[in-house]
Amino acid sequence: MAARARRRDLAGPATEVARDLVGWTLAARSPQGVLRAMIVETEAYPPEDPASHAFGGPTPRNGSMFGRPGTLYVYVSYGIHHCCNVVTDRIDVGSAVLLRAAEPTRGIALMRARRGGVPDRDLCRGPGRLAAAFGLDRRHDGEDLVLGRTVWLERGTPPGRVVASPRVGIRRAVDRPWRFSVAGSPWVSSPRPVRGRASTPP
DNA sequence: CCATAGATCGGCT
């Protein structure tokens, strides 16, 4: 059924992989069952990007960003939330894609339980919410999404046009349209992409 | 619908 993401699918410039990952599925196995959600929003953080955690070189926090393509990088945001990234380039490069939002497809009951009765639309709408719904945290940092049996990716096709827009919540390099999302999807986090940036909305 | 405050941790980008 679902074809797993291969190493070569995830290897390459973050801007390209970020666009490719829209429409793919993030999957995780827990004692209570398998969770799946279709990725509808990503952001690229290439190595030369001043807004990237990897910009200043490796540290204990971002070390997994410098791993192989397909490595999972999970960091703590604002001391409370967790955010999940897919490493996309060769070892020691420091390039990743932030998973920002997804449309739940399997294990929705478990996601609802974990997310405390929020509307279904908000289960995975936002990077912190996505990590919470999947139960991912710093313990999962550095896991291999290509060979991993608890967290992995499956290839897919976007359900609509993929549009580019400026990234959310950063102050440096705001001019780079490195946020990719499914145009018009209700599962995409706000602010919604501005029309007419790099692609045309429906 | 929008704006704002507070939570709470690690890096200094």
Added chain:
DNA sequence: GCCGATCTATGGC
């Protein structure tokens, strides 16, 4: 000390 790749609750229009 300050600020961030965030989210939630609350109060106002």
